[in-house]
Amino acid sequence: MSGAGTCHGHGHARNSLDAARDNWGMRLVRPGVEYLASYRAALEHAWSPNTTDSAAGRVELERIDADPVAFLAAQDDPEGSGEPITLPDGSVVRRLPGYRRWIWDGDFGGMISLRWQPGTAALPPHVLGHVGYAVVPWKRRRGLATAALRELLPEIRGLGLPYVDLTTDVDNLASQKVITANGGVLVERFTMPAAYGPDSPALRWRIELVDQ
Numbered sequence: 001m002s003g004a005g006t007c008h009g010h011g012h013a014r015n016s017l018d019a020a021r022d023n024w025g026m027r028l029v030r031p032g033v034e035y036l037a038s039y040r041a042a043l044e045h046a047w048s049p050n051t052t053d054s055a056a057g058r059v060e061l062e063r064i065d066a067d068p069v070a071f072l073a074a075q076d077d078p079e080g081s082g083e084p085i086t087l088p089d090g091s092v093v094r095r096l097p098g099y100r101r102w103i104w105d106g107d108f109g110g111m112i113s114l115r116w117q118p119g120t121a122a123l124p125p126h127v128l129g130h131v132g133y134a135v136v137p138w139k140r141r142r143g144l145a146t147a148a149l150r151e152l153l154p155e156i157r158g159l160g161l162p163y164v165d166l167t168t169d170v171d172n173l174a175s176q177k178v179i180t181a182n183g184g185v186l187v188e189r190f191t192m193p194a195a196y197g198p199d200s201p202a203l204r205w206r207i208e209l210v211d212q
Helices: 014-024 033-044 056-066 068-074 144-157 173-181
Strands: 027-029 098-104 108-115 131-135 163-169 185-191 201-208
Touching (some): 027 144, 033 068, 033 098, 056 068, 098 144, 108 144, 131 144, 131 163, 144 173, 163 173, 173 201
Antiparallel strands (some): 027 098, 098 108, 163 201, 185 201
8 A cells, every 4th residue: 555545455344354353363553663573574575565666665674774663663653744755756745644554463464554634634636545555465365455444444533534535556356345345435537646657547436434
């Protein structure tokens, strides 16, 4: 999911969430030193937490090596005070308030992230969605992303957001199922900003939070 908000990887989905917890013991954890070795191992296996930037994993390894304490602290940034974000085309934009949670089932399974603008549900054009997620390849098809998103939604509701937007590739059916299982509906097909490459079609989805 991803720095910009692209997702790879009811009461409606309650049964799915229960099944995921029963079968895999999934929970969301704040990034911490006790989980760092497992996270690092995923990066060393060429997994990237940013679905729009395959080099992000290497950069994260460098940051862990340089200062693991600072790296972990940067994963939870509700003030948006961290370093600016570099988009795929090299342009630099300010960081929004946000945080990551790691998907944990006894081992690192992936990441789900949230970012927002205080006082509004609107996002800058370069931010593709409020929520992004990415599951390590060897743990896909277990319902981890579906369960992680469902578990994160109450936290998001506590921030006062009336809805969250998510973006998927047009052909990423697996990620689309994660969203629809959590009550998401398709809003539009659109072309991503030029910073993400020429003629990059995508789908924007929305999960309403007010009445849930």
